[in-house]
Amino acid sequence: MHKLQLWVLLSIFGLSSLLFADQVVLSNGDRLTGTITKSDGKTLVIKTDLAGEITIQWTAVQSLTSATPLHVVTAAKTVVGPVTTSDGSLAVSTTPGGPVEVPRAEVTALRNDQAQAAYEKSLHPSLLQGWVGGANIGFALTGGNSETKNLAIAFTADRKTSHDEIALYTNTIYATNDAAGAVPSVTANATQGGARYDRNLTKLVFAFGSADFQTDALQNLHRIDSSLLQGLMTECKDGLQLLAGPQTPHLVTPTAAELAGLFDLLVSHFQYVVVDCSNRIDDTARMLCDLANAVLLVAQTDVVSLWSAGRMRTFLEEGAGRDRVRLILNRYKKIPGFTDEDIEHSTRCKVLWKIPNAYQAVSPAIDHGAPVVLQENQEVSRSFRALAAALAEASPTAEGGLDLVYAQEKADVKKKVPGRLVITPARAGQ
Numbered sequence: 489m490h491k492l493q494l495w496v497l498l499s500i501f502g503l504s505s506l507l508f509a510d511q512v513v514l515s516n517g518d519r520l521t522g523t524i525t526k527s528d529g530k531t532l533v534i535k536t537d538l539a540g541e542i543t544i545q546w547t548a549v550q551s552l553t554s555a556t557p558l559h560v561v562t563a564a565k566t567v568v569g570p571v572t573t574s575d576g577s578l579a580v581s582t583t584p585g586g587p588v589e590v591p592r593a594e595v596t597a598l599r600n601d602q603a604q605a606a607y608e609k610s611l612h613p614s615l616l617q618g619w620v621g622g623a624n625i626g627f628a629l630t631g632g633n634s635e636t637k638n639l640a641i642a643f644t645a646d647r648k649t650s651h652d653e654i655a656l657y658t659n660t661i662y663a664t665n666d667a668a669g670a671v672p673s674v675t676a677n678a679t680q681g682g683a684r685y686d687r688n689l690t691k692l693v694f695a696f697g698s699a700d701f702q703t704d705a706l707q708n709l710h711r712i713d714s715s716l717l718q719g720l721m722t723e724c725k726d727g728l729q730l731l732a733g734p735q736t737p738h739l740v741t742p743t744a745a746e747l748a749g750l751f752d753l754l755v756s757h758f759q760y761v762v763v764d765c766s767n768r769i770d771d772t773a774r775m776l777c778d779l780a781n782a783v784l785l786v787a788q789t790d791v792v793s794l795w796s797a798g799r800m801r802t803f804l805e806e807g808a809g810r811d812r813v814r815l816i817l818n819r820y821k822k823i824p825g826f827t828d829e830d831i832e833h834s835t836r837c838k839v840l841w842k843i844p845n846a847y848q849a850v851s852p853a854i855d856h857g858a859p860v861v862l863q864e865n866q867e868v869s870r871s872f873r874a875l876a877a878a879l880a881e882a883s884p885t886a887e888g889g890l891d892l893v894y895a896q897e898k899a900d901v902k903k904k905v906p907g908r909l910v911i912t913p914a915r916a917g918q
Contacts (some may be wrong), residue, residue: 510534513550514548516548517625523535524558531543531544560598568583575823619645621643627639636664637666641660650688651688657683658681677732679704680700682698763776781917782882785813787817808900815832815837817839819846820842
């Protein structure tokens with residue numbers, strides 16, 4: 489009698505544990521007992537005592553019963569309560585409204601209370617939550633014919649929610665050329681970054697805004713001072729310092745006042761300032777030429793290059809620097825029947841200097857980052873140094889320029905060295 493009572497009692501306890509557990513019956517007849525946690529309309533997750541979480545295809549579920557409330561989500565509404573299945577629908581026992589029938593085909597999600605709380609928290613996360621990202625660091629080192637170092641660092645971060653996204657990035661590059669006599673020794677030193685924000689306005693429409701930032705001297709002309717200028721300069725050999733341009737091109741249009749302020753600061757720190765305008769033809773180039781004491785137009789003795797020099801000379805006609813333009817003939821070689829007078833007539837610009845053609849010496853110097861002017865035994869090196877001496881020894885004129893004439897016409901006349909000098913080389917056809 490006592491043994492019978494014991495077995496009956498154990499059976500009652502086992503039955504009661506089943507009554508308070510969720511059950512899922514599969515289409516093949518298998519039955520799972522545990523706690524239904526969530527479903528996204530494609531799969532259903534049930535947590536069992538022995539096997540842990542089990543994911544089941546939603547189409548493989550024949551019926552289910554939950555002892556605890558579930559949040560049944562459709563496109564139109566959310567119903568909360570214990571759930572049973574009946575004739576292809578979910579019967580939700582709401583309180584106090586009574587059972588609500590939800591067609592199974594309309595169900596987009598099922599969640600228990602814990603999963604629903606986590607879902608609602610994900611809809612409104614704090615700004616410090618939900619970030620993912622990474623960082624990349626690259627270092628390159630070369631030796632032999634060239635001695636270079638290159639350090640690149642990049643960082644990205646992204647925070648995405650159901651209604652918006654924030655993306656951040658930044659990268660920096662620093663490179664040096666350690667070859668003997670290399671000028672400049674620092675070949676790259678740039679940092680840029682950006683941010684983008686996307687926001688879903690409707691299911692089909694979104695809006696975004698973005699901003700990019702980059703270190704550049706011209707972008708800070710309104711607040712340029714000695715400290716900022718020193719931080720932007722790159723130290724090179726023999727007292728030369730370089731104010732480099734940006735790594736990537738972008739639209740910058742400084743005013744004449746900003747450029748004048750920059751050059752006032754430069755000439756207060758350096759005796760000679762050289763500006764490389766490359767081959768640009770715009771208002772900035774004209775302003776630079778107007779501010780310069782001398783404008784050196786570099787060309788070669790071929791038809792295309794001299795034609796380009798003539799176009800540049802015509803462009804500078806409207807500025808105050810038109811009388812300060814002189815022609816430098818690079819890679820010069822004598823052309824029979826084509827005199828200096830012909831060159832000056834075609835370009836309407838006086839010839840100041842002729843740099844001899846020394847491709848065999850100049851090309852390796854460019855590849856190795858070693859200035860050819862430092863090579864004592866080269867004719868082209870002596871020509872460069874003589875040109876620099878001619879510019880340094882030129883006397884200032886009443887109009888603010890320099891008294892520059894062709895070397896053969898100077899007849900060894902000694903001239904006073906000016907206290908300040910701004911030179912603007914402008915390349916034509918190179």
